[in-house]
Amino acid sequence: MKMWSGRFRQPLDPKFDEWQRSFTFDARLLPFEIAASSAHARALKSAGVLTSDELISILEGLDQLGKKLAASPELVNNADAEDVHHFVEQQLVALIGETGYKLHSGRSRNEQIATDLRLYVREAIGRLRTDLAELCAVLIECAEHSGNSAMPVYTHLQRAEPVLVAHWLLAYFEMFIRDTERLADCLKRANVCPLGSGAAAGATLPLDRRSLASELGFDSITANSIDATSDRDFVLEFVNALSLLGLHLSRWAEEMILFSSEEFGFVRLPESYSTGSSAMPQKKNPDLLELTRAKAGRVIGNATTLLITVKGLPLAYNKDLQETQEPLFDAVDTIESLLPVVTSWMRSAELNHERMQEAAQSGFMNAWAAATYLVKRGVPARLAHEAIGKAVQLCIAQNCELADLSLNQLRGFSPKFNQDFYDSINLNAVLAIHDVCGGTAPAKVKQALADARQKIESLREWVNAQP
Numbered sequence: 001m002k003m004w005s006g007r008f009r010q011p012l013d014p015k016f017d018e019w020q021r022s023f024t025f026d027a028r029l030l031p032f033e034i035a036a037s038s039a040h041a042r043a044l045k046s047a048g049v050l051t052s053d054e055l056i057s058i059l060e061g062l063d064q065l066g067k068k069l070a071a072s073p074e075l076v077n078n079a080d081a082e083d084v085h086h087f088v089e090q091q092l093v094a095l096i097g098e099t100g101y102k103l104h105s106g107r108s109r110n111e112q113i114a115t116d117l118r119l120y121v122r123e124a125i126g127r128l129r130t131d132l133a134e135l136c137a138v139l140i141e142c143a144e145h146s147g148n149s150a151m152p153v154y155t156h157l158q159r160a161e162p163v164l165v166a167h168w169l170l171a172y173f174e175m176f177i178r179d180t181e182r183l184a185d186c187l188k189r190a191n192v193c194p195l196g197s198g199a200a201a202g203a204t205l206p207l208d209r210r211s212l213a214s215e216l217g218f219d220s221i222t223a224n225s226i227d228a229t230s231d232r233d234f235v236l237e238f239v240n241a242l243s244l245l246g247l248h249l250s251r252w253a254e255e256m257i258l259f260s261s262e263e264f265g266f267v268r269l270p271e272s273y274s275t276g277s278s279a280m281p282q283k284k285n286p287d288l289l290e291l292t293r294a295k296a297g298r299v300i301g302n303a304t305t306l307l308i309t310v311k312g313l314p315l316a317y318n319k320d321l322q323e324t325q326e327p328l329f330d331a332v333d334t335i336e337s338l339l340p341v342v343t344s345w346m347r348s349a350e351l352n353h354e355r356m357q358e359a360a361q362s363g364f365m366n367a368w369a370a371a372t373y374l375v376k377r378g379v380p381a382r383l384a385h386e387a388i389g390k391a392v393q394l395c396i397a398q399n400c401e402l403a404d405l406s407l408n409q410l411r412g413f414s415p416k417f418n419q420d421f422y423d424s425i426n427l428n429a430v431l432a433i434h435d436v437c438g439g440t441a442p443a444k445v446k447q448a449l450a451d452a453r454q455k456i457e458s459l460r461e462w463v464n465a466q467p
């Protein structure tokens with residue numbers, strides 16, 4: 001039986017009927033639909049709409065359905081249900097008879113889908129934060145293994161200054177930790193219960209909304225039924241947060257691709273996560289990284305689809321909202337499939353510390369430190385910059401580094417140069433002068449690592465506290 005056939009004299013056109021169904025994709029919401037339906041049944045009993053026997057029968061029916069689906073997930077294939085809500089009703093009635101139809105008392109699919117999606121987003125956020133905690137932990141491990149080894153950091157993709165390899169890895173840690181925070185922030189607004197909002201104006205029966213919410217683990221209840229049944233901000237926010245996460249993964253992948261090229265040689269591609277070429281026998285290709293780089297586009301596409309789908313909708317529920325489901329699911333599936341492989345890749349990739357260290361010592365990356373030497377001796381910064389710039393010019397002409405210039409040559413640019421200049425521009429000295437919080441001086445990076453470990457600990461505590 002359809003959920004709304006009474007008013008219609010003609011059956012639906014079969015092609016349209018098939019085309020407008022959402023069960024093919026919203027079937028994944030079944031566990032949430034069943035949980036929310038059980039809570040609704042209890043609220044109906046408290047409101048005096050169901051007898052105790054009817055409640056027991058409905059709850060047992062829903063429970064049985066959940067078990068049946070767990071044992072035979074293929075049950076959802078070939079079902080003729082319009083959507084996940086219709087499917088549960090059909091199945092419940094098949095299991096317990098007409099009492100099953102009483103479950104729909106005082107509720108609308110508009111609030112049901114809003115509830116199921118919120119429960120889905122909540123669970124997905126839990127899983128994604130768990131996966132991100134793993135990735136962040138691996139980044140910390142790699143940073144710890146890197147000890148005090150150095151590499152160049154680039155601006156404009158030109159060598160800029162030497163940094164600790166650990167400092168570079170912690171930059172990615174920061175990005176991904178922000179992603180976990182953003183997801184936690186999304187959760188605040190997603191974890192609010194719309195049940196009791198009815199179709200648009202509020203439930204037609206005196207349902208205890210707060211106990212409905214707490215039974216389902218929501219933090220609170222939505223404040224306005226019109227908004228609650230038409231709001232998909234929580235989906236948009238979430239998928240936008242996933243776009244940003246995808247973008248971070250993409251930037252990470254791009255840098256790993258670049259650094260694994262022969263030209264850089266900083267990263268050795270793990271064979272178990274690389275592929276060969278069918279034509280060129282020597283090739284080892286970074287396919288995992290390339291796919292990761294590309295997947296961000298797909299998630300950003302989903303976020304854009306969502307924004308455009310909801311953009312012009314009048315209040316309250318519109319069927320357009322059904323179209324918000326697939327981009328949401330696809331974004332979650334995409335990121336969820338990525339995180340574990342990226343984490344494993346990071347764990348297996350080898351950094352070529354020798355090569356990085358070598359690169360950190362050349363290319364005038366100590367020029368700013370050299371200018372700072374003069375600044376500390378009273379030379380105005382602009383003039384110090386000019387003097388070192390000229391010294392660099394001379395080095396380029398002589399094909400040498402600043403440390404190779406004689407004191408005499410240096411004094412040609414400024415009388416303030418002394419013998420101690422040479423010690424102030426060796427790699428260790430250059431690293432050490434960046435001695436501010438968030439800077440690359442070894443002591444500060446050590447502190448940053450300790451802070452990062454602390455953040456992982458809190459994240460893991462949160463993960464373990466999840467139901």
Ligand code: ARG
Pocket residue numbers: 022083084109110113317319321322
């Ligand atoms: N499948 C629908 C959706 O995802 C459920 C809500 C249907 N509501 C309605 N008034 N037709 O949006």
